[in-house]
Amino acid sequence: MNKVGSMPLADMLQDLLGDLSDPSILWQAAVIIASAGLGWLLARSIRSAWLHGRDDHNGMLRIGVESFARVLAPLLALGLLTLGKYFLARNHLHVNVLRVAIPLASSLAMIRLAFYLLRRVFARHGQLGAALQTFEKLFALVVWLGLALYLTGAWPDILRFLEHTSVPLGRHRVQLSDALQAVVSVVLMLMLALWAGAALEERLMGVPGIHTSLRVVLARTSRAVLVLVAVLLSLSMVGLDLTVLSVFGGALGVGLGLGMQRIASNYVSGFVILLERSLSIGDMISVDKYSGKVTHINTRYTVLQGLDGVETVLPNEMLISGPVQNQSLTNRRVRGSTRVIVAYGSDLAVVMPLLQQQAASIPRVLAEPGPGVGLARFAPEGYELDVGFWIGDPENGTGGVVSELNKKIYALVQSGEIKLGIPTFDTRLLDAHIAAVVARNAQNSGNS
Numbered sequence: 342m343n344k345v346g347s348m349p350l351a352d353m354l355q356d357l358l359g360d361l362s363d364p365s366i367l368w369q370a371a372v373i374i375a376s377a378g379l380g381w382l383l384a385r386s387i388r389s390a391w392l393h394g395r396d397d398h399n400g401m402l403r404i405g406v407e408s409f410a411r412v413l414a415p416l417l418a419l420g421l422l423t424l425g426k427y428f429l430a431r432n433h434l435h436v437n438v439l440r441v442a443i444p445l446a447s448s449l450a451m452i453r454l455a456f457y458l459l460r461r462v463f464a465r466h467g468q469l470g471a472a473l474q475t476f477e478k479l480f481a482l483v484v485w486l487g488l489a490l491y492l493t494g495a496w497p498d499i500l501r502f503l504e505h506t507s508v509p510l511g512r513h514r515v516q517l518s519d520a521l522q523a524v525v526s527v528v529l530m531l532m533l534a535l536w537a538g539a540a541l542e543e544r545l546m547g548v549p550g551i552h553t554s555l556r557v558v559l560a561r562t563s564r565a566v567l568v569l570v571a572v573l574l575s576l577s578m579v580g581l582d583l584t585v586l587s588v589f590g591g592a593l594g595v596g597l598g599l600g601m602q603r604i605a606s607n608y609v610s611g612f613v614i615l616l617e618r619s620l621s622i623g624d625m626i627s628v629d630k631y632s633g634k635v636t637h638i639n640t641r642y643t644v645l646q647g648l649d650g651v652e653t654v655l656p657n658e659m660l661i662s663g664p665v666q667n668q669s670l671t672n673r674r675v676r677g678s679t680r681v682i683v684a685y686g687s688d689l690a691v692v693m694p695l696l697q698q699q700a701a702s703i704p705r706v707l708a709e710p711g712p713g714v715g716l717a718r719f720a721p722e723g724y725e726l727d728v729g730f731w732i733g734d735p736e737n738g739t740g741g742v743v744s745e746l747n748k749k750i751y752a753l754v755q756s757g758e759i760k761l762g763i764p765t766f767d768t769r770l771l772d773a774h775i776a777a778v779v780a781r782n783a784q785n786s787g788n789s
Contacts, residue, residue, distance in 0.1 A: 369438040372425035376446075380418030387413060412457045415450035422446055441492065448488045452481050458536045526575040534571035538564030557622075558615040561640055603658065604641070610657035611640040620660065620667065625675070625735040627666040628655060634736045648738045668735045674707065677739030678729040679746055682762040685723050689716065692759050693726065699749040700730045705742050707731045723762025 426439040456477055490496055503518035542560035614620050615638060624635045626645070633647035643660060645653040668675050683692055693714040700712035712730040719725070728750075732742060753759045 366435075366438065368429055368434055369436065372422065372429065372439060373442050376418045376421035376425060379421055380414045380416075383417050384411075384414040412450065412453045415446055415453060419443065419446040419450055444488055444491060448484050452484050455480055455532075458532050523575075527572060530571035530575035531568065534567040535564070538567045541567075557638060558612065561612075561615075603656075607641045607657045610661040611638070611642075614638065614643070614657055614660060619665070619670070621669075623736065624670070625668040627668075628660060629663065631655065632666075648740075673733050673735060674710070674731050675735040675739065676729060676731050677742055678727055679743050679750075680717060680725060680727050681750055682720050682723045682725045684760040684762045687724065687760060689724060689726075695753065695758065696726065696728050696750065699753070700728055700746055702749070703730070703742055703745050705732050705734065705737070707733055720762065722764050 422439060422443050426436045426443065429436050429439070459477065490499065500518065503521060504516060506517045508517065508520070538560075541563050545556045545560050545563075620626065620635055620638065620643070622635055622638060626632065626635060628645070631645055631647070631653045633645040633651075633653065635643060636646045636652070637644040641657060643655050643657055645655055647653065681696070683689075693716075696714045697712050700706055700714075701708070706712055707730075710731050712728065715727045715729070717725045717727045728746065730742065730746070732739060750759075754761055
């Protein structure tokens, strides 16, 4: 029997050919088929039991559980294969086929677990970018290449080469095996930290008792702390002295102070905005020449979606250093109005309540505070009336309500219930204008 860590290809093929003529091949085949089938059934049962009775309107829980079920199936199959190999070996039966099946199941489980973590961190909404798909393919290729090297027995030679080869790093020399271990450790710990941060963020954003801004702050802070702890822990695990990071920290501070002032200011401003709760997702704000609904508040920038659908990315520093009009800070009521000029001689005691009724009949107009009509001024054409109203959904704008109100006023005009003021025409102004034009033409003719 060959050792597990060394499996030369010639010996492996010889053992497999020997098992084909042995009755124990049927037991090994039965263990492989049973492990694969039971692993799939158990994963499906666990997924159904977990989702039973749970209501997830966004579908994120269902997507996460279903994607993890694809990871759980090969993991369960791997455990069953290991148990089957142990019991067959205890009964002095050949297990050479299982010695090949176990690394295959391990590689498949490793690939699916990596895919699950990557997609939970970088593609939580189901959108896979080209870079992520390329990385997944490269990772799968590396895993299958490592499996091929293991099966052919090349691992001991590669490990020996890495342990006896070193590269200069400052005043010291570092073995390639230690460097590779450090890289793998950092990558794995970072992936676990990012996955834990994403899971914690989803949990925090679903807590109804916490303000939206506070939830975002807790999610961002927890992710940053998890990443920092993962990096420090992974570096200490490979034996790297963490005191050397003090030099890097000093250099980073100088770099931030000299060349990254605006970026650092935007990050600090983002946390200030979230902590002060001066802005929240869904608020209608106006900044400089931009206005719209806040859709995202990130640590560096804030996304503003206008009523025309155009999204504007505003640096957070702009929201701190300049004035901001927030239509939804303390309440969501916003006033809108339209003006109409009625003819002199109209009975305002009848016209004004009639216009107020038209505004109150629009569904989006609030009943409290209710609409009102005021006499704005005495225009040359007639009485200029201001018809004001309040709405409770500023993210939809006031343009639709104004248009609906104007159409109702137009219907009143058509029915004759109100009479619009008509501009008076002064013939003396027309005579003066004609005289000026004639004089200018005569002057031009004389000059020519």
